Amino acid sequence: MKRLFSLLPATLALAASLINAETLLIRNATVLTVTKGTVENGSVLVENGRIAAVGKSVSVPPDATVVDATGKFLMPGIIDCHSHTAIEGGVNEGTVSDSSMVNIKDVIDPNDINIYRALAGGLTVSNVLHGSANAIGGQTTVIKLRWGKTAQDMIFEGATPGIKFALGENPKRQGQPSQNFFSQGTPQERRYPGTRMGVEEVIRESFADAKNYQANWKEYKDKTTRGEHPVPPRKDLRLEPLVEVLEGRRYVHAHCYRSDEILMLLRVADETGFKIRTLQHVLEGYKVAKEIAAHGAGASTFSDWWSYKIEAYDATPYNAAIMARKGVLVSLNSDSDELQRHLNLEAAKTMRYGGLSETEALAMVTINPAKQLGVDDKVGSVEVGKSADLVLFDKHPLSNASKPLKVWIDGHEYFDRDKDLEIRPKFQADKKNLLDKENAKGKEKAARPTSL
């Protein structure tokens, strides 16, 4: 059994600390800081999991591990603002239209191999979301892809918690009586809403309930300060997160497509008194970019994925660039286990469609999503003081031919391409060994017809 464990990489072994206390020097790379320009033949010093120095000449402490990055490119760890990776037991609690009581944080699965594959693509942070089955979905969580750690250790400490909303076709699909390909279930199982106006109403009503709830609790607290002893109101897990939204302590990430529903949501938010933090997908955002910018919502969209349903029809790959030019904080996301492995290439597409600069393109998958998630003080660029979440590419990350060689999170190396290739034969041999043992046992069992 010991032998088994020694063959496995740090995947199944638990390390005590999440911060690598070692000193690391990445030397002589083209450092794409994203926020402070590009440093040719630059070096980055990492101490205690943080970026301690960035520059052309960085003094090297004697005990530092040195990574020679000559000819290679270093950029901040990539951040995905829309992910459903690493969720156990269902992405949607689609049985009710308002499932704000459920929490993705409860069901993070740290063993999802897609975490590792995403790491191999340079991804370091994911905004893990509830699905889009409900007008108001579940509470969401930001994780760092610390492959090999427990679910608890993957939670991005300090990131503001979120909640998922969804507009348009997905949340209203179950409400329709028609028996077409997309509608599910018998008439008895039809779940309100069946229309876009119903989706709006669900949101309005839930927040009306939340305001009532907030008032009841305020009344209770006031009574207790006055020295009375009232019975506290029932704690309602559905309404608690909505109150947090009203009080600005929880971010709203709203899946939407059409311009009319985008405007609807912004208006409902303004009327009710809360902010939309990000609009997700927002494929028609280019039509209402001014309004989005005026509200102060960020937009997280696809580079060039559209037409897979009616509401995704009227889209354009220029969406990100147009919204950006109108003053919206834009990021590119994946919403996909596959796409999340090459977000650097998605970013590159905004140069072709929209004429964004290299830095603006890289920002789409680094500092911009960091700002949207409120963690730009900690990640999103190669700056002194930030966490050492870094990716080393063999070529410029915006090039089709590039691939990540090493990925660090908090200064800890979580992916190394060479080590991965090295370990594969041992892994295969180990697996074959287990399979052979099992098959041998099976044959042995079959050859003995008695059951004892």
Place this chain on the structure above:
Amino acid sequence: MHCKLILAAVASFALSPLLSEVPSAIAIKDAHVVIGSGAELPKGTVLLRNGLIQEVGPNVSIPADAWVIDGAGLTIYPGFIDALGTWGIPGASAPPGGAARTAGAGPQAPLPQTTSTPAPRIRGPEDRPQTYTNERAADLVSPTDNRLDAARSAGFTTSATFPNKGIFEGLGAMIDLAGERSGNMVVAQPIGQQVAFRVGGGGMGRAFPSSLMGNISYVRQLYLDLDQYKKAKEAYDSHTGGTPRPEYDRYLEGLAESPRLLLPADQSQQIDRMLSFGAELKVPFVLYGLHEAYRRVNQIKTANVPALVSLKWPEKPKDADPADTPNYRDLVMREQAPAVPGLLAKAGVKFAFYSDGVESAPDLKKAIKKAIDAGLPRAEAIRALTLTVAEIYGVADRLGSIEKGKIANLTITKGEAFDEKSTIEYVFIDGKQFRPSKEMQTGLPAGSRTRPTLSDTAEIKESNR
């Protein structure tokens, strides 16, 4: 005088059938006694009276009215206890799938709504979906359950029996696996509340909850409701005049009665999750499943949480597509799971075995033997089937070891328990003697030859090529 003789004769005739059915005392003489709490008597006698252990020791004086069983060549163990199951509840299907089977679309879908009248839609936690907190195993058990014979022939005298429907499945009871009437079977209740996560089978418009996070949030909400219910009741009781009363909630009453919560955790991340969830709920809790616990031994030890290990060891599915390559993690689990009990024992974790749907005597024996072969000392295996279970459920004062005053539940073997050649000779439940059939223990109908199945023949042909 003639009349006296006749009367005496008639009297003795009348009494003898009674005497032959119910011995007032039984002594098993000069057997190897495994007491259960650590000590062993290479040659000892156990005296039972009125369903209790009256005396146990190397030199017990046997009273005149006791029936004597010659214990030479026999080993006496405390009666085995199934740490979690449905034995005793007639018609109960196999216990709820372990936690591993609930991740993803589980086969255990929520209760099917196939009745002609459409069931009211569950709109959320307030509708108390799949909640049977107030159902009691003690109310459901009956000596007519047709699985009791098989359980006894595997050496089991007792079971921690829980109902098995829904998310909150109900209040379990410690049940002796024999009795004249249902009430006789109950040793102690309630001993806990079992939770199972019902994932899948739902989806849009169907009954809440369908996802794992939905299940977890519902359990969390019910405990919050219980907290508020208790406060409301306390406030009302101290000031009934002039205040409206809180609404009676049978489910919360049932939850309040639960002395401990049983939470499912098979895979390593589920163990992590349930350890922190149990701590969050601030209730005494126990984990069940634990097939991937070889990755979490230290954490379970540190948390000081009792562990129930499922005897349904993960195996290659029988109808597996031969072209399919199984997942590496599954392969490791199939190899390592039986080693879990040995690891837990070495770390000093309080753990016990539960049947988890394994019901035939040979299967149970094989399953326990697998753990012993994988490194669990036999004495620890016995403890995990006896005293530890009693300790976990708070009934160690009356069950789980062969000590004076405890309930007369014994498992008597020829040969050491779980050895391939050993057999269960007697089982005593509440002092009543049972002789488990040899056929039930070997799984073959009496006198039959072995007949290989079709698939066996195919495999044999393969290996002979």
